[in-house]
Amino acid sequence: MSGTNGKKPPLRAEKRYGTATKRTKPAPNKVAKPKPKRQKTASAGGNGRIRGAFGALLRWIARLIWKVTSRTALVCALILGAAVVYTATTLPDVASLLDARTRGSVTLIDREGEIFAWRGDQYGGQITASSVSKHLKHAVVATEDKRFYRHFGISPRGVASAVRINLSEGRGPLSGHGGSTLTQQTAKLLCLGVPFDPETWDSEAAYEADCRRTTIWRKAKEAIYAMAMEARFSKDEILTIYLNRAYLGASARGFQAAAQRYFGIDAANLNPAQSAMLAGLLTAPTRLAPTNNLQRSQDRAATVVRLMYEQEYLTTAERDQAWENPATLSKAAEKRAGGYFADWVMDTAPSFLTRETTEDVFLYTTLDQRLQTAAEDAMKLIFETKVREGSLAQAAIVVMSSDGAVRAMVGGRETKVSGAFNRASMAMRQTGSAFKPFVYGAALDLGFTPNATVVDEPWCMDVPGSGEYCPKNYTKDFKGRVTLAQALAQSLNIPAIRVSESVGRENVGRVAEDFGIESDLAVGPAIALGTSESTLIEMTGAYAGILNGGQSVRPYGLTELRLQGDDAPLIGKEGGLGERVITEQAARSLTWMMHQVTETGTGQRAKLPDRQTAGKTGTTQAARDAWFIGFTADYVAGVWMGYDDNTPLTGVTGGGLPAEIWRETMVRVHEGLPARALPMDAPLKAVAPAPQAQERKKKRKLDDRAERVLIDVLRNLLDKN
Known part of the structure; x- marks a missing residue:
């Protein structure tokens, strides 16, 4: 390497740009194929421009719709959120929502101290979701809203399913199945927070009928109220309100009253079969009430037991036990003794303390249920x-x-009547x-x-x-x-x-x-x-x-x-x-x-x-x-x-x-009673006089009368003299 003084020349990368000559590998000779010339026509160019303009218009409309929709959705979401928050702030505490009856209840008690009849809106007392039987809690959730603990107050899936079923059965989208969650049902029970006003409504029945109306506007308000409840209360608090407010037939308001009315026990002691029967009443309380038709109520309860099993609230053994031993009525509920008697006693007391009472009243009566059964039999x-x-x-x-x-x-x-x-x-x-x-x-x-x-x-x-x-x-x-x-x-x-x-x-x-x-x-x-x-x-x-x-x-x-x-x-x-x-x-x-x-x-x-x-x-x-x-x-x-x-x-x-x-x-x-003599006196036996004696007696009376007349005449003559 001359000219380098014995040193190796430094390595340098070739310049990529500039005037330096690049060493390239010679490319193989290829014959270029001529590209076919595209003939342009006036009509093809016009169609392209139209398609382009139409596509641009569609893209502009889509962007406009997206902007309007997104902004509208945002505004609606803000309004909805504000409505939910505002409604949540107006809700009272849970305790004040448990019993809002406008009428009181009347409990009738026989001479032995046993309850034999109820009148008015029976309310057994406040219960909570944590104090009732777990079987009752599970039965209600399994029957009415299996997603209760997962939704935020409304269930779009449930609403869509209900609309589909209603349309398939030839009804309107809101007629029949409602797809309501337990929270929405609770909102309906509370009449969306509107209290009963006797000056506004003709009757309490008209007020409750209005609460149960199904319209799009009312469904919307119901949804807002339900979400507000979810924001304000816990799930168990919502369930507590529902358990206290639900109507379960036979004038029973709430599950505690129903448990006492039908089974003579507290809601805390309900077994799976009894819980299933009560939960089954929610769909049609009067028609399914066991006091009206026990078999129909038991059939519905069997369906509820199946739902509880399918949702893993019951074991196989518990399911079979409930099916084999369906719930039955208590003796008092089964007898329904003294319906006529109860109505009569209610009429004998002041109406403001019986039929129109706003208090819970106890009537102690003279009824003997053994004698009542004797007369009926x-x-x-x-x-x-x-x-x-x-x-x-x-x-x-x-x-x-x-x-x-x-x-x-x-x-x-x-004999098994009320109000007849x-x-x-x-x-x-x-x-x-x-x-x-x-x-x-x-x-x-x-x-x-x-x-x-x-x-x-x-x-x-x-x-x-x-x-x-x-x-x-x-x-x-x-x-x-x-x-x-x-x-x-x-x-x-x-x-x-x-x-x-x-x-x-x-x-x-x-x-x-x-x-x-x-x-x-x-x-x-x-x-x-x-x-x-x-x-x-x-x-x-x-x-x-x-x-x-x-x-x-x-x-x-x-x-x-x-x-x-x-x-x-x-x-x-x-x-x-x-x-x-x-x-x-x-x-x-x-x-x-x-x-x-x-x-x-x-x-x-x-x-x-x-x-x-x-x-x-x-x-x-x-x-x-x-x-x-x-x-x-x-x-x-x-x-x-x-x-x-x-x-x-x-x-x-x-x-x-x-x-x-x-x-x-x-x-x-009188079965089992010792015989007692009547308080009576037999008259002394009179001996009938013989016919001759009767004639002599009659003649004697005539003679006595003639004698008295003669004496009176003589006295008058003497007086004149």
Whole structure:
């Protein structure tokens, strides 16, 4: 390497740019293919420009839509967020949202201290999602909203699914399935925070119907309210509100009231089967209520159990246990005892403390559930065995103590009712011969005896304004001279009218009214035959006055009324013994006469095998009403039978089916009670005089009268001299 002084020359990279010559590898010789020339036409150039312009327009429109949509969405989101935040700030605390009933509840308690009926909006007390049975909590979530713990108050997936189902079933998008979450349902239960105002709404029912309306605008407000609740409350707090507010049939508001109403336990003690039944009621509380149809309620509960299992809230063993042992009603709920009685007691107390109460009220009553069952079973037996199938005839029964305490009441053949027409307390019907004890009671009070005689023979009398009145006996024959006891036992009409006319109709009416017959009494001689109208409970109460020695009785069913939490009663007993109507001796004699009715007279079918009875049959004109009212030493009972439309009964008198219903009732009522004698006095037996003695007695009376007339004439002559 000369010229380098023995040194290696420095390595230098070749310059990439500039004038330096690059060493390149010679490229192989290739023959360039000529490109085909593109022929340009006027039409092709025009189409390209049009397509380009159209594409640009579409891109501009898309950008415009995106800008408008995004900005609109942003504005809507801001408005929605503001609405949610504002609504959340207006929500009260959870405790104030649990019970917003506008009416209170009424709990009815029998003579033994057991609950037998409920009225009004029953509320069992505040519960929380953490205090109730875990099975109840799981059943509600599984049934109503399985995504409850994952959504923010609304479920777009649920709404879309509901709309699809509604459209596929031929309904409107918002008709039928709503896709509402549990939070939205809670919002609806709260009426979106709008309280009930009686001055704005015609009724509470109209207010609640408006709360349940489904419109797009209301759905939007519901969604905002639901999201506000999610922002303000925890999931368990929302569930707590729902558990307290939901309606579950039979006037039960909230799951605590429902658990007590149907099962007699607290919501904390519900098992899976019971929890499933209550959760199943949410879709249709009245129709599915187990007190209306237990089987239908159990079928729905089985579906809820399946949902709980599918969502892993139940094990296989728990699922099978719930299916094999479905929930059943408590004894009190199953009996639904005293529906008519409960309605009657509610009517006897002030309405502002019962039907219109805003408080929770407890009514302590005289009802004896054993006697109530006895009366219901007796009526059922007679109608099933001795009344033709398809008959529309009705009947009513009242059982009471001698002091007027009503122990049982059946107001019609359908016993499992509430709010139905009560034939025991509401039906005004002619009493027929059941009125006759008041006629003979008036006579005995004036000094007549059961052995006093009256003639049963064809007889007519002139009635001012009505003309001639000729009463007839039911049997169309005549018995001649009979005692008062025989006339009552055989229910003879002519002797009853003769006695009534003899003692005075006004006295007969006074005795009936003082014994408790409050309805207007008929005028004229037919008053003795029961042409006046009365109710079964009035008549039974009047007979109770005869049993207790002639002292009037006012039937009663309420012993105490208390407000929840108060120890002192607000109202006490209103009823019981009143003023004396007839003397005790007259009452004891009348009781003996009525005893003859069941021993030898028209009421023999009412005779009991092991104790004394007394009573009276009654059949009105054309057999439109049939009665039997009577008593033992322990209880008084009355039975009425007839048609609601006054159609005549066929082949029925008071001594027939009513007497048999009475007997079947009293046999059951007295089961296990020792027999006691009736408080009655039999009259001294009178020996009928021989015909010759009667003639001599009659002649003696005439002679005595002639003698008195002669003495008066002589005295007048002496006075003149």
